[in-house]
Amino acid sequence: MARVVVDVMLKSEILDPQGEAVLGALPRLGVGDVASVRIGKRVEIEFDEHAQNIEEQSRVIADQLLANPVIENFTVSIEQGSTETGPVGAP
Amino acid sequence: MARVVVDVMLKSEILDPQGEAVLGALPRLGVGDVASVRIGKRVEIEFDEHAQNIEEQSRVIADQLLANPVIENFTVSIEQGSTETGPVGAP
């Protein structure tokens, strides 16, 4: 079974209020040395045993569905233990 | 500057309605070979240049703020190019 991870992050110019809220809460945890926090999505996709063209299919899913290009970037990586390997850069 | 990534995923036995909904939509994209989709959070934390105990601090943040231990697990990894290296397992 091949596992693909798609990471989706808001573009840097889009305000991430959730990240800001976490950053703002850090001093209360006694953590003071953080410059920024950004919160995005991690999507884990398990393909069937016999699935073909995993990388290509993953890109289609990421590009069409998982990320909205107006506001987000994504990265696709095929996990170790899969038939195909290595992280794949964002488009 | 050190960058830490915290991945937060729902525990495997917890229902992930988002993942289910995405899975259900894949056939309409022409993707048919996917067995499961799970959706979690990816949190990117940038520490200041001089920050100490990055790993420890990241764990505190993850444990106290980013993940809800009742339903979620997390992984902390310190990114390449940082002073400390290597992925760090979940607790």
Place this chain on the structure above:
Amino acid sequence: MSARIGIVTFPGSLDDRDAARAVHLAGAEPVGLWHDDTALAGVDAVFLPGGFSYGDALRCGAIARFSQVMDSIKRAAGAGMPVVGVCNGFQVLCESHLLPGALVRNAHLRYRNRPARLRVETDRTAWTRLYEPGTEVVFPAKHGEGRYVADEATLDELERTGRVVFRYLDNPNGSMRDIAGVTNEAGNVVGLMPHPEHAVEALTGPSTDGLGVVASVLTHLSEGVSR
């Protein structure tokens, strides 16, 4: 014969009944459209209602975009059919690239339900032609992800071409340039976050200002021209 306005029900649509009531009160005939339908049942215009289509998984409207009915709506919109999207419907229109920009998590991070005071910025759309530009209206706004964002160039273009349709007077969610609703170049597709269909009866809404939205499209249709 009164105009027929299609109201789409996706799994998870919630305000479809309200949209039907508003259409009915404005004197048109509401026609239910199912997300799986390929044909549009001969409707004259389409209303995409609020709700949480497909549970709003991933991003609001992201999955609804792939429904069969949206393929037909895209084609019809391209040919000039009036389409309005309210709340989740607006999100679906942005995700479908029928409207520019995107709707993201409110800046204050919470779902908020409050009547919103809006200014109608233009009457040059199929859905606002009966409003005097500059009119103030009150529609309920209730959403967690209604912050309108787009890049500066897009925003400038929208302003320059008069395509900002509704603007918040008390920005409730951090939307860029207080934008509550926008239109496409042709002015037949309009999206907005606040709910005109919840402002159609004095008994249940904060105003009856919303009746003008459907009334506008009826005028537009009866004149048989697109502006």
Place this chain on the structure above:
Amino acid sequence: MTRDLNVAVDTVGVADATPDEKQPWAELGLKDDEYQRIREILGRRPTQSELAMYSIMWSEHCSYKSSRVHLRQFGQKNPKTPRLLAGIGENAGVVAIDENIAVTFKVESHNHPSFVEPKQGAATGVGGIIRDIIAMGARPIAVMDSLRFGAIDHPDTARVLPGVVDGIGHYGNCVGLPNIGGETYFDPSYQGNPLVNALAVGVLPRARLQSMQASGTGNVVILLGAKTGLDGIGGVSVLGSASFSENAEDDARPAVQVGDPFTEKLLIEVCLELFDAGLVVGVQDLGGAGLTCALSETAAAGDGGMHVDLELVPLRAEGMEPHDILASESQERMLLIVDPAKAEEVLARSHRWGLLATAIGTVTGSGRLVVDFHGQTVVDVPPKSLADEGPVYHRPLAEPNDLGLISVDRAETLPRPATDEEIRQTVLDMAASPNLCDKSWITEQYDSSVFGNTVLATPHDAGVVRLDERTGVGIAISLDGNGRFARLDPYVGAQLSLAEAYRNVAVTGATPIAISDCLNFGSPEDPHVMWQFERAVTGIADGAQKLGIPVTGGNVSFYNQTGRDAIHPTPVLGVLGVIDDVARRIPLGLGKTGDTIALIGTTLDELSGSEWANVVHGHLGGVPPKVDLDHEMKLAELLARLAGTEQLAAAHDLSEGGLAQAMVEAICHSGLGAQILLPEGADPFTYLFSESSGRVLVVIPRGQELAVRTACEQRGLPITPLGVTDANTDGLHLRDHFDIGRAELEAAWKGRIGARLGE
């Protein structure tokens, strides 16, 4: 993870062959004699699956073993009314509105899960109560929530409250139900045991009323909705868990469930479509005890026999054992009993909505509930022994030792503000206090208008929803509790809450017709708690009898206790009323400028248990205000009468915080100010802060004063003119005493919750 099923499964055959096998009945919460009774019923030791089922069905939560002897009073004392179409014992009570429409409503607790995981705990509480409403054949049309937390400044409140509100909002908003009201209180007694009670209401054509009976031999049992996973089976995980996984961390079978309102929305639409098409013989929601409860209750209510092939249940996790599947509390599932000729259509209609539906068994005439797993019988029991014949306890009762002392420690003797300036400041301090301040930080997170039928919602005294657009007929509901009064006297306290909910409904112009309740108490094993419980139930049953409206259902939540400290006994009462035309509802506010403000009811020196005693002195003692249900009935009748005329512009119930707080709320909700002149000889402090019950502030349009006064006098209801509403008065003007401008009032009252939570 996968295991060899044939080796591990404990079948009836194995149980027969190994009578002496040690079983973890005590770990499962069964008592020695209960375990022995199970063995007697079965004539052998139970299998693991059977043991799991008995332990669940005979738990306090499912069997009402401690409360049942007391709850019987409801059935005995309930007034007979032709309106009651389904009552106690059903998923939710159903009352007729007119010859066509009926309404069903119920309130239920989700206290403990909401403490462990506030967001999901509260969300699944809402999901659960909605399914009870669907199970009656109704379309859910609104929800309400009654919340109690520890002190607002306690760090744990900052964790629990936002999560609970987020959960209730998320679930209700997503499933598309307006939230039309509720209550929020803070008291240290709830610190370790916050209370999350949710109410749902639904409407149905009377002909669509559904039953939970699995009748008709040969009918098909269909499981509808979400897949079954490992969630919520924490309780039975002692069964066979050793073999389940090497890694203990991994095997954390969470007691918490995650809800999916999207699936619930589909469940609503599919079920209603199936009911309308006449495709369903019986229906039951899957709630607290999952399949165990749904199978045994439907079988017990029907012809008494059922056969289920458990391996057909669609699963979400690998390696689930039969007892896991039976015990799982996975959300968003319903059980349908369907004629075999219609089964295919049921499956097809479900799939059209994208909802899973699976035939898992059949109704039989065997009188036994038989569950097979891959061809091996793991359960073979008489279903009534699970559903109806659980243990019944007569637990000992004892009045709490401290009650005598508490009752003489009266708040009426506490130091009171002496000067006008001090009273003025007290008005502001009270308005800003956690229990009285504006709750919009919470309620703005809830959709209140979806469906377009919400006529009144927060902050009105009751939620009012239109049922029929043609006739305008509608309902009003209020949900009220007061743990402080109930702590001082559970009988009177419960009646005060009942009276308040009843009055809140009446104040909108509706006529109260039915009651639902949620009884939140400490441990039933503590005789003091049991005494409180008995007194509260008796108070409610007597109150319902007196008011002439039935208790139609409810829920008991015990063990709300941290160590030896129980919460205040907290009966929460929901009252439902009917209004012929919602256009006639009486709103909150101040009407038009120049209207008369008056008070109906009598103000006594009653301050024990009051918010004033709480806010200013941190005091709880004395005896609660008197309750007069005769008076409440007259008041309700009067208000319903006046709602049909032009004689009332606005009305507002007086409760916590007394007249002062009612004025603050009316002013903040209107654009006008109020000029008030207290009656001659009235002590301003008492008049403003007493919490005497049975009082309503009314706003009478100019020229209607005499008509209203006459109507009151005819009913023997005292009415006192207090002043006028006035566009030129800034805020509250209390003649001869003080002024408080609108800005100052609003600054005190608004924005407190968020600020106190650190937002």
